[in-house]
Amino acid sequence: MAFLEISGLKKRYGALDILKGIDLELEKGGFLVLVGPSGCGKSTLLNTIAGLEAISEGDIRVDGRSIAGLHPSKRDIAMVFQSYALYPNMTVAGNIAFGMEMRGVPAEERKKAIDEVAKVLQISHLLDRKPSQLSGGQRQRVAMGRALVRDPKLFLFDEPLSNLDAKLRVDMRTEIKRLHARMKTTIVYVTHDQIEAMTLATKIAVLKDGVLQQFGSPAEIYNNPANMFVADFMGSPAMNLLSGTIEKGNTGLSVSLARADGEPIRLPIAAGREQLEAHAGRAIVFGIRPEALTDPDGADRNAKTVAENDCLIEVVEPAGSDTFAVIKLGGKEVVARLRADARIQAGQHARLAFNLDKAVFFDPQSQMRIA
Structure with a gap:
């Protein structure tokens, strides 16, 4: 009791x-x-x-x-x-x-x-x-x-x-x-x-x-x-919340995120998120913590679903034990948390790793979590 x-x-x-x-x-x-x-x-x-x-x-x-x-x-x-x-x-x-x-x-x-x-x-x-x-x-x-x-x-x-x-x-x-x-x-x-x-x-x-x-x-x-x-x-920096679209293809589900400097980024959705199939072709809000978006060498080695993409770095913020980088995805500024010695520069493209095991998805109307 x-x-x-x-x-x-x-x-x-x-x-x-x-x-x-x-x-x-x-x-x-x-x-x-x-x-x-x-x-x-x-x-x-x-x-x-x-x-x-x-x-x-x-x-x-x-x-x-x-x-x-x-x-x-x-x-x-x-x-x-x-x-x-x-x-x-x-x-x-x-x-x-x-x-x-x-x-x-x-x-x-x-x-x-x-x-x-x-x-x-x-x-x-x-x-x-x-x-x-x-x-x-x-x-x-x-x-x-x-x-x-x-x-x-x-x-x-x-x-x-x-x-x-x-x-x-x-x-x-x-x-x-x-x-x-x-x-x-x-x-x-x-x-x-x-x-x-x-x-x-x-x-x-x-x-x-x-x-x-x-x-x-x-x-x-x-x-x-x-x-x-x-x-x-909850979280500092806060979770990145991005507008995206669920897509269904031959290899399974993915989330598409628009970016200003090129084609949309398409990220595979980790296994076990079957409830997202009902949202295929529809808008969702894709959530990812800054520590789940990092330089490839700093990515979690135990993660089952990690996708890498080239992203334009807009701002670099050294913070001692970490380096924070700001990119734009889904029409919003996105914060990535990199290792302190990550070699990146503002205005240049850098390879970033998305840990999709840690991603979460929300309904844009109700704002409640879907998966």
Whole structure:
């Protein structure tokens, strides 16, 4: 049985629907990341779990027990906010201990709990400082310590790293992942950063306009996107989505992609995509990740269907460990991810390898995945 169950959850403000029937399940010790663009409803969903927002329809169950009508203080849930929400007049130790003090936990027990959490978060040397004397990353650790010390059933994180600079975000991401692995806590985490989602999650829920677009493991979301929105939103650089046509010939199915500087490119479709036969002669959207479009020497040696073509390189972007190249196909700019030492130049043709095992196909009208 799932530890966290959200079923048919709806949230309305008057006539405005914010959440439109969310169904999710998370195992005990899992790490669920709610991701999507601003205004998609992810923070509202988190607030309904916390009890800060009442739900309009549906149910939320934690460890087999419905919490939908419970006051936030009765839910045994701890929340870490984007703003840290520390008391400026209290020391770090005071901030961590405040909740326990309010619940009447004895002083000796409080001190033991503070010391244990401070050791885990590596903030033992900061216990006598005030929040104004701490860096952003240290404040975030204190906010996490205040949640951890309660030992709740469920932890909620609302964009906890968005106020940090880029390097510190990466460092704190690693800390949170290490903490989760060590403590086996159950976490629901909100972010608009899809890299953060891919890095931290055991399960990802992608939302758009209050509708759950896809729910699955990071690998499922990345490799098998349910629709064009998920394909475009998850991944950096994003998946290339190109207009094409399915063609059926003597050798099987292929996809034809127009290009401005010559005849269309025709790419064979990997075996096992028989459902595309019904779309022969029709327009589709062909999706391929930048890493599946590379220089021939960098192509995946385990791939069963790889096609090579000469393409006009329009832009070259060295990025240290990789080189990104921009070409035009299907009327769109396409990003290829090449090895750092790939010898290519803008304005010249270069041989590129398409890993068709990794290609996906979408219906241009419904935007849903076909194969």
